[in-house]
Amino acid sequence: MIILVISDIHANLTALEAVLEDAPEYDSVWCLGDLVGYGPDPNECIDLLASLPDFQCLIGNHDRAALGLIPLTRFNYDAHQAAAWTQRTLTPTNLTFLEELPETLEKDHFLLAHGSPRNPIWEYILDPFIADRNFTFMQHDYALVGHSHLPLVFSRPSDEEMAVNIPVHPNKEIEMEPHMILNPGSVGQPRDMDHRAAYAILDTDALTWIVHRTDYDIASVQLRILEAGLPERQALRLNAGW
Numbered sequence: 001m002i003i004l005v006i007s008d009i010h011a012n013l014t015a016l017e018a019v020l021e022d023a024p025e026y027d028s029v030w031c032l033g034d035l036v037g038y039g040p041d042p043n044e045c046i047d048l049l050a051s052l053p054d055f056q057c058l059i060g061n062h063d064r065a066a067l068g069l070i071p072l073t074r075f076n077y078d079a080h081q082a083a084a085w086t087q088r089t090l091t092p093t094n095l096t097f098l099e100e101l102p103e104t105l106e107k108d109h110f111l112l113a114h115g116s117p118r119n120p121i122w123e124y125i126l127d128p129f130i131a132d133r134n135f136t137f138m139q140h141d142y143a144l145v146g147h148s149h150l151p152l153v154f155s156r157p158s159d160e161e162m163a164v165n166i167p168v169h170p171n172k173e174i175e176m177e178p179h180m181i182l183n184p185g186s187v188g189q190p191r192d193m194d195h196r197a198a199y200a201i202l203d204t205d206a207l208t209w210i211v212h213r214t215d216y217d218i219a220s221v222q223l224r225i226l227e228a229g230l231p232e233r234q235a236l237r238l239n240a241g242w
């Protein structure tokens with residue numbers, strides 16, 4: 001099976017549409033959470049995502065905030081403002097859609113979690129040290145995570161070794177071996193200083209992982225962010241990719 005793996009869409013419809021346009025053919029879509037928050041198109045993104053073939057999706061911390069399940073004081077000022085706006089803007093149908101999303105999903109050898117296997121909502125896996133703690137906890141061969149908005153791959157081939165960071169380059173195939181944690185990066189708010197939307201293609205038969213990047217019309221999203229009265233910084237950061 002060919003899986004389109006996406007995460008952290010953050011209500012950026014233009015980036016999501018660009019990813020769907022750019023992606024090669026796929027059988028199924030696995031989405032690792034944070035459909036909303038920060039961006040101006042929460043309803044439009046959920047409507048489009050829900051229409052995708054065999055769409056499997058997790059809840060992220062920003063989705064939980066939009067449902068009022070996390071006190072907004074846990075977020076920085078901008079994220080707080082955006083979450084309050086998202087709460088007011090989501091339709092009842094889309095609130096229900098978010099409510100029904102699970103924290104983790106298990107797909108054969110794969111565990112899907114927004115943050116990390118041991119703390120699906122909040123933990124960021126940013127370095128081999130934190131990856132190592134999670135490998136010890138993991139029951140599955142592979143974990144797919146989002147949350148950091150960075151395309152990252154960590155590997156720990158055996159319990160005697162420390163986890164290592166595998167370099168990720170756009171369009172370059174990574175051969176998967178058991179005990180890997182893989183992050184496709186963010187569709188709607190990349191933070192690796194590359195403004196292009198990120199996603200990954202997972203081949204579950206060949207066991208390969210390829211991260212792709214695609215340009216999109218950032219200016220149109222920035223205009224909608226400002227028109228909606230969302231924090232200006234959320235518009236500016238899209239150009240720089242942070």
Ligand code: ZN
Binds near residue numbers: 062148
């Ligand atoms: Zn996020």
